Amino acid sequence: MAxxxxxxxxxxxxxxxxxxxxxxEMDQDKYEATAFYYKLMDRYKTNAPGFLIERxxxxxxxxxxxxxxxxxCGFDTVAQCFGVENISDNQAQMYNTSxxxxxxxxxxxxWKTIEPVVVDKKDxxxxxxxxxxxxxxxxxxxxxxxxxxxxGQYISAGSFIxxxxxLGRNVGTYRMQVKGPHKTGSYFTNQSHGYRFITRxxxxxxxxxxxxxxxxxxxxxxxxxxxxxxxxxEDEFAVAGGFRGKPVELVKCxxxxxxVPAHAEFVIxxxxxxxxxxxxxxxxxxxxxxxxxxxLYMNVKAITHREKPWVYNNWPGIGGGYMTLPWDVxxxxxxxxxxxxxxxxxxxxxxxSLSIVCIDKKFPGEGIEAGMMVLGYRLVGFSKxxxxxxxxDVEPTDLARVxxxxxxxxxxxxxxxxxxxxxxxxxDPSIKEDFLSSKIVIDATRQLxxxxxxxxxxxxxxxxxxxxxxxxxxxxxxxxxxxxQK
Numbered sequence: 125m126a127x128x129x130x131x132x133x134x135x136x137x138x139x140x141x142x143x144x145x146x147x148x149e150m151d152q153d154k155y156e157a158t159a160f161y162y163k164l165m166d167r168y169k170t171n172a173p174g175f176l177i178e179r180x181x182x183x184x185x186x187x188x189x190x191x192x193x194x195x196x197c198g199f200d201t202v203a204q205c206f207g208v209e210n211i212s213d214n215q216a217q218m219y220n221t222s223x224x225x226x227x228x229x230x231x232x233x234x235w236k237t238i239e240p241v242v243v244d245k246k247d248x249x250x251x252x253x254x255x256x257x258x259x260x261x262x263x264x265x266x267x268x269x270x271x272x273x274x275x276g277q278y279i280s281a282g283s284f285i286x287x288x289x290x291l292g293r294n295v296g297t298y299r300m301q302v303k304g305p306h307k308t309g310s311y312f313t314n315q316s317h318g319y320r321f322i323t324r325x326x327x328x329x330x331x332x333x334x335x336x337x338x339x340x341x342x343x344x345x346x347x348x349x350x351x352x353x354x355x356x357x358e359d360e361f362a363v364a365g366g367f368r369g370k371p372v373e374l375v376k377c378x379x380x381x382x383x384v385p386a387h388a389e390f391v392i393x394x395x396x397x398x399x400x401x402x403x404x405x406x407x408x409x410x411x412x413x414x415x416x417x418x419x420l421y422m423n424v425k426a427i428t429h430r431e432k433p434w435v436y437n438n439w440p441g442i443g444g445g446y447m448t449l450p451w452d453v454x455x456x457x458x459x460x461x462x463x464x465x466x467x468x469x470x471x472x473x474x475x476x477s478l479s480i481v482c483i484d485k486k487f488p489g490e491g492i493e494a495g496m497m498v499l500g501y502r503l504v505g506f507s508k509x510x511x512x513x514x515x516x517d518v519e520p521t522d523l524a525r526v527x528x529x530x531x532x533x534x535x536x537x538x539x540x541x542x543x544x545x546x547x548x549x550x551x552d553p554s555i556k557e558d559f560l561s562s563k564i565v566i567d568a569t570r571q572l573x574x575x576x577x578x579x580x581x582x583x584x585x586x587x588x589x590x591x592x593x594x595x596x597x598x599x600x601x602x603x604x605x606x607x608x609q610k
Contacts, residue, residue, distance in 0.1 A: 125207065126204060126206060127368035127369060127370060128342050129387050131192070131340045131342065131389060131434065133342075134204075134205070134342065134343050135174065135192065138195065141204075141211065142173070143173045143197075144175070147160075147177045148178055148179070149177065149179040150181070151180075151181040152266075153181050153184065155271070155272065157180065157191065158271060158442075160175075161194060161443070162442055165194075165442055170215050171213055173194070174193065174195035174196075175193055176191070176192050177193075180266045180268075182267075182268070187265065189266050189433060189434070190432075191434070191437050193437050193439060194442075194443055195436070196343070196447045197443050198213070198215055198218070199218035199219040199222055199449070202449050205344060205347070206226075207225075208221055208222070215521060216521045216522055220521075226450045227457070229367050236363075236367070237363055238362065238365030238368070239362050240372040240373070240374045241374070242373075242375065242383060243375055244375075245375060245376070247386065249386065250385065250388040250391050252428075252430050253430070254428045256379075256426045258306075260393075260426050261305040261306070262304075262305050262392075263305045265435060267279050267435065268280070270437075270439050271407040273407070274406050274413075275301055275416065277302040278301055278302065279300040279302065279308060280299055280439075281339060281340070282337040282339045282392070283297055283338045283341060283345070283346065284296050284297070284318055284337050285336045285338065285384055286333060286334070286335050287321075287382060288321050288325070291320075291357040292357060292358075294317045294321050294356075295345075295349045295361060297349045297350040298311050298313075298318055300422065301403050303421065305424075307422065307423055307424065308422045309404075309419060309420075309422075310335075310396050310421055310422045311417065315506070317356050330398075331397060332396060332397045332398065333395060334381075334382060334394075335382070335395065335396050336384045337391070337392040337394075337422075338384050338388040338390070338391050339388060339436060340388055340389025340433070340434055340435070341385045341387070341388045342364075342368075342387060344367045344368050345360070345364040345385055346447065347448075347450060348361070348364045348450075350447060350448065351447070351448050352503065353451055372385060373386040374386060378428060379393045389430055389433040389436065390430075391427070391428045392422075392424055392426075392427050393424070393425050393427070394422045394424040395422070396420050396421070396422050398420075400419055401419075402417070403416065403418070404417050406440075408440055409445070410477065410551055410552060410553065411441035411442075412441070414551050444473020445471075452471055455469060455501065456468070458503075462497060463483070463493075463494055463497055465485065465490065465494075467516055468481070469498070470482070476507055477507060477509040477510065477549075478508065478509070478511075479498055479508045479512070480511075480514065480526055481495065481498055481514070482514050483513060483516065483569070485515055485569045487572075487574075488572045489575060491539065491568075491569040492541050492567050494511075495513050498511050499511055499563055499565065505547075507548075507549040510565075511564075513565065513567050513568060514569060517584075517587045526568070529569075530566065530568045533581075534568040534571075535577075538575065538576050539566070539575070540565065540566055540567065541565040541567075542563075542564050543562060545562065546560070546561060546563050547560070548560060
């Protein structure tokens with residue numbers, strides 16, 4: 125039961141639900157696993173199961189270390205991680221249930237926290253095997269090259285752990301190109317907390333920074349590592365503890381004073397010098413091959429891991445960002461203070477550059493205003509190129525309803541706002557100049573007479589049913605199983 129202490133506990137729970145499969149072997153030299161993942165999502169969408177590939181061929185060698193993927197697919201998996209009891213495949217229901225759960229962790233405007241605890245080395249599965257120096261050889265493990273155009277194999281789901289004498293601990297996810305048996309790239313984007321930690325160390329005159337990278341950690345800790353829920357100077361492991369309802373267990377590193385998740389599959393210890401070198405290209409989360417870049421790197425000093433460890437691999441651009449839901453909810457809460465009529469803020473997991481905003485519209489202009497507020501809020505607007513605003517009777521997770529509203533309630537003129545130049549995420553393949561993009565707000569709410577709409581805007585058929593015959597839906601829900609009995 126949640127909260128899960130390890131990746132394996134969570135995978136076991138998925139398997140009991142029939143949402144985790146085991147595959148004997150795949151040849152990644154032929155990109156078999158990547159093609160399989162694409163086909164899996166094509167056919168099953170949010171119902172696609174997680175998978176474990178028991179052995180994989182990479183660079184002509186068969187590795188017996190399993191590779192795991194797609195373990196966070198659908199909002200039912202998010203609800204499961206939060207300990208929701210009645211899990212279903214109704215994604216809208218699971219989304220809304222998960223949002224309510226996330227909001228319950230907020231107290232007086234702050235996320236609940238429980239400080240992590242330190243366990244003895246003998247009680248830490250990540251210490252079952254300890255490799256130091258020359259033995260800490262990354263080539264022993266099946267790090268995956270996802271795509272033929274990637275610059276090489278990547279450790280794609282590693283949580284970097286660093287400490288700053290004033291800010292404390294930071295846990296963040298950054299891609300790592302495997303450059304040799306004892307060396308990886310370390311791509312800290314200049315908007316990240318990790319980048320701030322590195323630059324602060326440089327300002328103090330340090331020529332390198334101790335780091336540890338945990339791969340294959342418990343779902344909630346991974347969720348905190350791969351989002352910006354914790355502010356600069358807040359410990360992601362403490363926030364994870366608040367969400368888990370119990371502390372994250374940490375253990376001391378072998379080569380530094382850093383502390384890492386005791387139940388991780390792998391921990392890679394090392395240091396990041398202040399030098400930069402070329403890294404990439406890499407298939408990014410927006411589904412396009414990103415550019416080569418100049419960035420930092422890591423020298424590996426030790427590797428500790430479980431006996432018979434699992435490699436958790438991300439395939440960015442396949443599947444979706446379901447585990448970023450708490451970040452969306454945190455942004456919703458902050459924006460709601462400025463827009464009391466804001467009801468929901470939804471980023472489709474497959475489309476990170478789009479936001480759908482649901483409002484309780486009362487006055488002319490509120491749709492465009494809501495879109496402007498979202499784009500102007502840096503933590504959201506930085507990565508968004510299109511904001512669609514809908515009425516409260518449209519469920520934003522139901523894209524068919526959203527597109528129906530666009531087709532029937534929206535007039536391109538005047539219910540659009542085009543922003544010609546705005547700060548934007550640089551991995552968007554459509555932009556010509558880094559950090560600069562045009563953007564659009566689409567007001568797909570019913571247009572009022574004061575903003576160019578008709579004098580009377582009819583209700584759509586489903587809204588009438590939901591408002592005036594709600595008992596019919598309750599009846600169908602009650603009798604659902606009977607309809608399919610033979």
